[in-house]
Ligand SMILES: [Fe+2]
C-alpha cells in the first residue's frame with residue numbers, strides 16, 4: 708500500500724468506529740467506553756504519524772504550506788474534543804453532543820485531506836516517496852502508542 712491508501716484505510720476505520728459508538732445503546736456503557744478509548748487512541752496515533760512524517764514532507768513545498776497549517780489546526784481541535792470527551796460522563800447528553808461535534812470535525816478534516824491535500828501531494832511527491840512514506844507512517848504511529 709502507498710501512503711494514500713494507508714491513510715484512507717485509517718480514515719475508514721475511524722468512520723466505522725463512530726458508527727459503532729452511535730449504535731451502542733444506553734445500557735452498553737462499557738462497550739461505549741471501550742470503543743471510544745479505541746477511537747481516541749487511533750485518532751491520536753494517526754494525527755501523530757501525519758504530523759511527523761507526512762505533513763513535514765509536504766511542507767517542504769511552499770504551495771502546500773497553508774493547507775498543512777490548516778490541517779494541523781484541525782488536528783488540534785480534534786485533540787481538544789477528544790480530551791473533553793474523555794473527561795465527560797459518557798452517558799450524558801453533553802457527551803453525545805460533543806461526540807457529534809467531533810464526528811463533524813473529523814469528517815470535515817478527512818474530506819479536505821483526501822481531497823485538496825492528497826491531490827496536491829500526488830503531484831508533488833515522487834513515486835518512491837509515496838511508497839516509503841507508508842512504512843514510515845506506520846512506524847511513527849507505533850511510536851505514538853508506545854509513548
Ligand atoms: Fe488523516
Ligand SMILES: [Fe+2]
Nearest residue numbers: 754757778820
Ligand atoms: Fe490529518
